[in-house]
């Protein structure tokens with residue numbers, strides 16, 4: 001296990017809850033609704049809800065006296081705040097500076113989310129965003145500590161994701177790991193995770209190398225520029241399909257499955273309540289049915305081979321074989337929903353990261369050179385074989401990946417919802433409040449990096465003792481829902497970087513705009529020319 005992943009598992013195991021439910025505190029608190037009503041009334045009276053206003057100040061302004069920090073402070077005049085409270089309410093949290101109408105604010109949040117969040121947080125560690133336009137009130141978390149606390153939250157403080165999105169849940173499947181809540185999530189994860197063990201990845205490495213080599217050869221043979229962003233989408237699809245199903249498919253079959261997946265994925269962006277044959281959502285549901293039929297056939301085939309005592313590589317075979325202490329196995333619907341999730345989770349995330357990596361390496365030839373030197377040293381030590389052991393000996397390749405994710409986190413942030421009243425950062429947060437961890441923003445605010453080079457692509461920073469730590473970077477999540485496919489993703493990206501550096505030269509047109517979709521993608525799809533190096537034969 002590499003440094004980053006061992007650190008993540010250490011974090012995982014030490015991810016004890018530090019949110020504490022403070023029922024007493026909440027019992028004393030005026031309801032959130034009444035606080036927001038008061039805040040609105042104060043705003044109407046022209047009293048600005050200042051970013052630094054404390055709960056006590058704000059409520060005192062309303063004629064409600066709150067105990068401050070001392071446990072012997074006086075009780076409230078309304079009688080609702082007994083002595084001993086030191087817990088401010090959510091409404092006491094600083095709010096983003098007033099930015100006009102709720103519509104304007106919402107527009108800013110949608111069109112410039114990162115700038116909006118940065119401005120909203122200012123120098124605060126947490127700000128509250130009032131409920132608006134039917135959306136729940138939210139807390140925007142501005143430190144890694146708070147984000148980790150929330151992401152590690154489980155058990156009696158169940159923190160739900162906003163996987164409540166009907167369309168998403170219907171298309172991905174209610175039984176997938178991403179949809180189920182604790183304790184079912186933990187149970188399912190225990191059954192699923194052995195499929196992602198280092199040993200399982202080791203068995204799959206030759207398959208990974210085969211898929212990546214096929215694409216690199218085709219790009220080099222093309223003789224004209226290929227669209228890297230599009231090609232990497234196809235590569236990561238074939239890769240994840242091969243890794244999950246553990247066998248090779250004809251190109252025609254893969255093409256058909258890619259098309260089905262594309263139709264299915266388009267439905268994730270559509271309004272889900274009109275499921276008609278001509279709507280994107282309707283077409284996506286039809287594509288899902290066809291994919292499910294393919295999965296069911298693959299499950300039946302895998303079961304049959306396993307019953308014959310054959311060794312079957314691939315994540316599906318591990319999932320089919322998974323059994324709990326009482327002998328229960330994953331049902332067919334659980335298997336199908338999780339296959340769907342794995343293809344989704346393991347496809348765009350990796351392709352977008354790889355697209356960004358290639359652009360960064362093109363813009364920084366010294367980094368590409370360093371990558372080449374690392375590979376030459378590995379070739380001298382181990383020959384051309386790529387095993388998980390060799391993949392672990394690639395600190396520079398790993399630094400390139402982590403530095404790219406630091407600058408261009410694929411998942412900009414993670415939502416959770418407080419399922420019950422909790423205390424967070426010293427504030428009483430009522431059930432139903434959305435808790436948003438802006439991962440991308442936290443990467444940029446990481447106190448390890450100095451302001452003047454925060455935007456620079458400098459993989460070397462990840463090689464320092466400080467850089468080896470996880471710090472504020474949580475590109476693969478944190479806590480009980482830490483990315484299940486982390487090892488697969490790292491192996492995939494390292495295999496591509498290794499084979500590229502060993503055997504090919506490439507250049508791409510990075511003079512383009514990057515827009516936010518699933519991660520940042522280049523508008524020009526990154527035209528790329530690949531040529532085989534003259535000394536490549538010995539390297540691959």
Ligand code: HEM
Nearest residue numbers: 177178345346349350353475476477481483484485488489
């Ligand atoms: C660069 C590549 C990737 C990135 C940046 C990434 C990032 C993430 C993040 C941030 C989460 C946490 C979501 C949350 O807390 O709500 C997550 C979860 C997950 N990822 Fe990844 N991922 C990547 C690749 C993969 C791959 C290749 C696979 C599968 C082979 C995968 C499978 C999953 C699954 C199944 C979950 C849900 C885990 C759970 O809920 O327990 N990911 N990923």
